[in-house]
Amino acid sequence: MPSFKETYNAIKADWNAGEKNFNIECEMLSDGMQVKCIMGNPGGDPFELLIDAPGGLDGTNKGPSPLLVILSSIGACIIAVTKFWAKIMDINIEELKVFSRGHINLGALFGIDDSKIAGYDKLEPVIRIKADASEEKINELMDKVFTHCPVITNFGGASQIAPKVQIRK
Numbered sequence: 001m002p003s004f005k006e007t008y009n010a011i012k013a014d015w016n017a018g019e020k021n022f023n024i025e026c027e028m029l030s031d032g033m034q035v036k037c038i039m040g041n042p043g044g045d046p047f048e049l050l051i052d053a054p055g056g057l058d059g060t061n062k063g064p065s066p067l068l069v070i071l072s073s074i075g076a077c078i079i080a081v082t083k084f085w086a087k088i089m090d091i092n093i094e095e096l097k098v099f100s101r102g103h104i105n106l107g108a109l110f111g112i113d114d115s116k117i118a119g120y121d122k123l124e125p126v127i128r129i130k131a132d133a134s135e136e137k138i139n140e141l142m143d144k145v146f147t148h149c150p151v152i153t154n155f156g157g158a159s160q161i162a163p164k165v166q167i168r169k
Contacts, residue, residue, distance in 0.1 A: 032060035
Protein backbone atom coordinates (compact mmCIF):
# COMPACT_ATOMS: atom_id res chain seq x y z
CA MET A 1 0.00 0.00 0.00
CA PRO A 2 1.54 3.34 -0.98
CA SER A 3 2.10 6.09 1.59
CA PHE A 4 0.20 9.38 1.53
CA LYS A 5 3.22 11.13 0.01
CA GLU A 6 3.55 8.48 -2.72
CA THR A 7 -0.15 8.73 -3.53
CA TYR A 8 -0.03 12.54 -3.55
CA ASN A 9 3.04 12.61 -5.80
CA ALA A 10 1.57 10.04 -8.20
CA ILE A 11 -1.59 12.10 -8.63
CA LYS A 12 0.42 15.32 -8.92
CA ALA A 13 2.43 13.70 -11.75
CA ASP A 14 -0.64 12.20 -13.46
CA TRP A 15 -4.12 13.54 -12.76
CA ASN A 16 -5.64 10.24 -13.96
CA ALA A 17 -3.93 8.38 -11.12
CA GLY A 18 -6.51 9.99 -8.82
CA GLU A 19 -9.52 8.42 -10.57
CA LYS A 20 -11.45 6.17 -8.17
CA ASN A 21 -14.91 4.65 -7.98
CA PHE A 22 -16.42 3.74 -4.62
CA ASN A 23 -19.29 1.30 -4.25
CA ILE A 24 -21.32 0.36 -1.20
CA GLU A 25 -24.11 -2.19 -0.98
CA CYS A 26 -26.88 -1.51 1.53
CA GLU A 27 -29.38 -4.27 2.30
CA MET A 28 -32.58 -4.10 4.33
CA LEU A 29 -32.57 -6.52 7.25
CA SER A 30 -35.74 -7.95 8.82
CA ASP A 31 -35.19 -6.55 12.33
CA GLY A 32 -36.64 -3.07 12.87
CA MET A 33 -35.14 -0.47 10.53
CA GLN A 34 -31.75 -2.21 10.30
CA VAL A 35 -29.67 -1.86 7.17
CA LYS A 36 -26.40 -3.71 6.55
CA CYS A 37 -23.92 -1.72 4.48
CA ILE A 38 -20.98 -3.55 2.95
CA MET A 39 -18.03 -1.51 1.72
CA GLY A 40 -14.95 -2.58 -0.18
CA ASN A 41 -11.62 -2.59 1.62
CA PRO A 42 -8.59 -2.70 -0.69
CA GLY A 43 -6.26 -5.37 0.59
CA GLY A 44 -8.58 -6.72 3.28
CA ASP A 45 -11.97 -8.03 4.24
CA PRO A 46 -14.92 -5.77 3.44
CA PHE A 47 -16.12 -3.33 6.08
CA GLU A 48 -19.65 -3.76 7.41
CA LEU A 49 -21.73 -1.03 9.01
CA LEU A 50 -25.08 -1.59 10.69
CA ILE A 51 -27.36 1.43 10.35
CA ASP A 52 -30.62 1.52 12.27
CA ALA A 53 -33.05 3.96 13.86
CA PRO A 54 -34.14 4.64 17.44
CA GLY A 55 -37.13 2.80 18.90
CA GLY A 56 -39.50 5.73 18.38
CA LEU A 57 -38.90 5.42 14.64
CA ASP A 58 -39.47 1.63 14.51
CA GLY A 59 -35.77 0.86 14.86
CA THR A 60 -33.94 -1.41 17.28
CA ASN A 61 -31.32 1.23 18.19
CA LYS A 62 -28.51 -1.28 17.41
CA GLY A 63 -26.66 1.17 15.18
CA PRO A 64 -26.56 4.84 14.26
CA SER A 65 -29.35 6.30 12.16
CA PRO A 66 -28.61 7.48 8.61
CA LEU A 67 -28.83 11.04 9.96
CA LEU A 68 -26.10 10.33 12.54
CA VAL A 69 -23.99 8.71 9.84
CA ILE A 70 -24.24 11.96 7.84
CA LEU A 71 -22.93 13.93 10.81
CA SER A 72 -20.19 11.34 11.37
CA SER A 73 -19.19 11.52 7.71
CA ILE A 74 -18.89 15.29 7.89
CA GLY A 75 -16.69 15.16 10.99
CA ALA A 76 -14.55 12.26 9.78
CA CYS A 77 -14.00 13.83 6.37
CA ILE A 78 -13.03 17.19 7.87
CA ILE A 79 -10.48 15.40 10.07
CA ALA A 80 -9.07 13.32 7.19
CA VAL A 81 -8.79 16.28 4.82
CA THR A 82 -7.27 18.44 7.58
CA LYS A 83 -4.62 15.76 8.13
CA PHE A 84 -3.93 15.58 4.38
CA TRP A 85 -3.57 19.35 4.05
CA ALA A 86 -1.48 19.56 7.21
CA LYS A 87 0.98 17.13 5.58
CA ILE A 88 0.98 19.19 2.38
CA MET A 89 1.51 22.45 4.32
CA ASP A 90 4.00 20.92 6.78
CA ILE A 91 1.88 21.61 9.87
CA ASN A 92 1.97 19.30 12.88
CA ILE A 93 -1.51 18.83 14.38
CA GLU A 94 -1.44 18.18 18.11
CA GLU A 95 -5.19 17.94 18.68
CA LEU A 96 -8.19 17.87 16.36
CA LYS A 97 -11.87 17.28 17.15
CA VAL A 98 -15.00 17.94 15.14
CA PHE A 99 -18.38 18.34 16.81
CA SER A 100 -20.93 17.83 14.03
CA ARG A 101 -24.28 19.43 14.69
CA GLY A 102 -27.38 19.17 12.59
CA HIS A 103 -30.97 20.36 12.93
CA ILE A 104 -33.93 18.55 11.41
CA ASN A 105 -37.69 18.42 11.88
CA LEU A 106 -38.85 14.85 11.30
CA GLY A 107 -42.30 16.13 10.32
CA ALA A 108 -40.91 16.98 6.87
CA LEU A 109 -39.55 13.42 6.49
CA PHE A 110 -43.05 12.07 7.23
CA GLY A 111 -44.67 14.45 4.71
CA ILE A 112 -46.60 16.35 7.38
CA ASP A 113 -45.44 19.64 5.83
CA ASP A 114 -44.05 19.32 2.31
CA SER A 115 -42.98 22.95 2.29
CA LYS A 116 -40.20 22.07 4.75
CA ILE A 117 -36.90 20.40 3.88
CA ALA A 118 -36.88 16.62 4.50
CA GLY A 119 -33.35 16.61 5.85
CA TYR A 120 -31.01 18.74 7.87
CA ASP A 121 -31.89 22.39 7.41
CA LYS A 122 -28.72 23.38 9.22
CA LEU A 123 -25.34 21.64 9.43
CA GLU A 124 -22.78 23.24 11.71
CA PRO A 125 -19.53 21.36 12.27
CA VAL A 126 -17.39 22.95 14.99
CA ILE A 127 -13.68 22.24 14.58
CA ARG A 128 -11.27 22.44 17.51
CA ILE A 129 -7.66 22.37 16.44
CA LYS A 130 -4.29 22.81 18.10
CA ALA A 131 -1.21 22.85 15.87
CA ASP A 132 2.36 24.08 15.73
CA ALA A 133 1.48 26.95 13.40
CA SER A 134 0.36 30.54 13.62
CA GLU A 135 -3.33 31.37 13.75
CA GLU A 136 -3.02 32.78 10.22
CA LYS A 137 -1.47 29.53 8.92
CA ILE A 138 -4.15 27.42 10.69
CA ASN A 139 -6.89 29.58 9.12
CA GLU A 140 -5.23 29.07 5.72
CA LEU A 141 -5.17 25.31 6.39
CA MET A 142 -8.86 25.28 7.31
CA ASP A 143 -9.77 27.33 4.23
CA LYS A 144 -8.11 24.60 2.14
CA VAL A 145 -10.01 21.94 4.08
CA PHE A 146 -13.42 23.61 3.65
CA THR A 147 -12.89 24.07 -0.11
CA HIS A 148 -11.47 20.57 -0.69
CA CYS A 149 -13.49 18.33 1.66
CA PRO A 150 -15.53 15.94 -0.54
CA VAL A 151 -18.32 15.50 2.01
CA ILE A 152 -18.78 19.27 2.42
CA THR A 153 -18.65 19.61 -1.37
CA ASN A 154 -21.26 16.89 -1.88
CA PHE A 155 -23.60 18.11 0.84
CA GLY A 156 -23.26 21.61 -0.60
CA GLY A 157 -25.09 20.35 -3.68
CA ALA A 158 -22.13 20.05 -6.08
CA SER A 159 -22.95 16.45 -7.03
CA GLN A 160 -26.20 15.49 -8.62
CA ILE A 161 -27.84 12.44 -7.06
CA ALA A 162 -29.50 10.44 -9.82
CA PRO A 163 -31.41 7.48 -8.32
CA LYS A 164 -32.29 4.58 -10.62
CA VAL A 165 -35.05 2.16 -9.64
CA GLN A 166 -34.80 -1.51 -10.64
CA ILE A 167 -38.05 -3.35 -9.91
CA ARG A 168 -37.59 -7.07 -9.32
CA LYS A 169 -40.34 -9.53 -10.26
